[in-house]
Each structure stands twice: as structure tokens, then as C-alpha cells.
Amino acid sequence: AQTVTQSQPEMSVQEAETVTLSCTYDTSESDYYLFWYKQPPSRQMILVIRQEAYKQQNATENRFSVNFQKAAKSFSLKISDSQLGDAAMYFCAYRSPNYGGSQGNLIFGKGTKLSVKP
Amino acid sequence: DGGITQSPKYLFRKEGQNVTLSCEQNLNHDAMYWYRQDPGQGLRLIYYSQIVNDFQKGDIAEGYSVSREKKESFPLTVTSAQKNPTAFYLCASSMEGRGGNIQYFGAGTRLSVL
Secondary structure: OOEEEOOOOEEEEEOOOOEEEOOEEEOOOOOOEEEEEEEOOOOOOEEEEEEEOOOOOOOEEOOEEEEEEOOOOEEEEEEOOOOHHHOEEEEEEEEOOOOEOEOOOEEEOOOEEEEEEO | OOOEEEEOOEEEEOOOOOEEEEEEEOOOOOEEEEEEEEOOOEEEEEEEEEEOOEEEEOOOOOOEEEOOOEOOEOOEEEOOOOOOOOEEEEEEEEOOOOOOOOOEEOOOEEEEEO
């Protein structure tokens, strides 16, 4: 079974600085999808970024980018020019490409709480 | 606006009582999901449904039940058999098909026991 590990329960960053959140996963599959979700104090889960394992290029979305290391099974999230609104819980998630049955479901890490200092 | 609506936002359950959490989506998504979130635990899958009139148990289905009579609706019932129901419940939906189908989430329901 696949597992997702976020080893940093809490992180802190100064406003306008850069921070990197770590995520590792365990799988025997060669094709899969990885996600970072943000959960602000409102508690609604918001998709930040998605990576397809068969694509070598790292995904980017404005100030958010990932460092996807397939061989190392690592998927870190980099937030540049941090803003106060970035303060939230961040969850890493894994999804198998096979749709049907439990393989299509998201497997979440336990999250990293990010604080942004003004 | 398209989206996922969960209601109520807050819900209180008396001991021995069944309560139902509502989840409605107008995104025309085929698949819907229910997650439970406890502090420090991340999200855990309770039930999911890929098509109408069909659903499967997730990792922590005991004490919960669901129905999927309409594509837009996927209500979750927390039964009296669930001995520790206090948690935050999130509903999500996604399009069916191969690929990293993005799951979109509702705003959640916080359930507490009186």
C-alpha cells in the first residue's frame, strides 16, 4: 500500500522569504499523481499544485513550485515570496492512475502547519 | 457558481442518535468522497462513490453509512455505532476517468457530541 510522509509538523517563514515543505512517499507504481493541498483557517481544502509522475518537468503555479525527485520518491513544495495569506496547513497527497476501486483515491500525509511572520 | 456545498456547518449529536451530513455538488462530477479529519491525523477516507447507486467503503467506514441516489448528492449518516464521531468532515468530488483527477472539496461540517 502507498504511504505519504510529511516529516515537518510545523514550519515558519518570514514574510517575503522562501520556504520548502517536504514530502516523501512510498509506492511500487511507476505512474501516479502527486498533489499539494492548502487548508487555511477556514478549513476548506484548496488545490495548490499537481504533478504527474511521467512528466520530468517540475510543476509551477505562480509563487508555488515543486521539486519532484522520482527516484528518491520525494515531492517538496517551495513557496517563494511568502505572504501572510500563505499561512495554513499544507497536505501532500498521492493518487494512483488506475481509476476504479480504492486505487483511485487520494492518500494524504498528516500535514505541515506553516506560519508566516510579518 | 459551481461548487460543493456541505451543510450544516456545525452539527451536534446526542448519544444514541443518528445524524446526516449533506453534500451537494453542481460540477457534474461522477465521483464523490467523504473524509474525516482529526487533529494531527490528516484526512482519512470514509466512503466513496464513482457512479450513482454504487459506493464503496474507505479506510474507516465502520459506524457510517451513505447513499448515492442522485449524481449531485452524497449524504453521510453518522450512526450511533460510531462511538467517537467528534471530528471535521469533508466532502469532495472529481471527474471520472483516467488521470490525476483533481478532487474539489466542500467547506466541511464540524460534528460534536453533546
